[in-house]
Amino acid sequence: MRKELVINAPRATVFRTLIEPELVNQWCGSKNAVIDARPGGQYVFGWSYEIDGRAVSGGPTRIIEYVENERLTLDWPDWRGxxxxxxxxxxxxxxxxxxxxxxxxxxxxGFQRTADISDYPFGWVWFLSQVQALSEKLTEA
Known part of the structure; x- marks a missing residue:
């Protein structure tokens, strides 16, 4: 799945929106993101929910690639746990x-289930719109 958008903010501002926990909390809907901004570092949204009576911690857990202001790659464990x-x-x-x-x-x-391919695009469009809005707001400030 691939999505592109143009954000009216400099790269450094957009990258900051992706790596500063207090900003990540604003676009990912969390209150306790934890980020150790380096390759191999922890990257956790802090999402917790229940699936079929089982507690699940959703979202990424670690940084795979980190190139400041250019690239951020995160693992993405199965949302169902x-x-x-x-x-x-x-x-x-x-x-x-x-x-x-x-x-x-x-x-x-890395999708293994067809359902994931059809489910994720809708959610990511919303989250990316939040990254865009927050980055642009930071630029205006």
Whole structure:
């Protein structure tokens, strides 16, 4: 799955929106994101919910690739908590778009279930719109 959007904010601002816990909380709907901004570092949204009577901690757990202001790749464990489903990643790629904007390319790979391919795009469109709105708001401030 691949989504692209242009954000009217510099790359450094957009990247900051993706790695500062207090900003991540604002776009991912959490209150306790934990981020150790380095390759191999922890990256946790802090989502907790129940699936079929089982507690699940959703969202990413670690940073796979980290290139400041350019690339952030995170693991993406199965949202249902199924540990047999592995290998998904999400990547945020940032590039200059004109003088003061950023092209954000988002890629979610490693799907094993057809249902995931159809479910995720709708959620990611909303989350990416929140990244865009927050980044643009920070630029205006």
């Amino acid at each position: 199924d540990t047999s489903v592995q290998g998904q990643t999400i990547t945020f790629l940032l590039a200059d778009e004109g003088d003061a904007a950023t092209r954000l390319t988002f890629v979610h790979t």
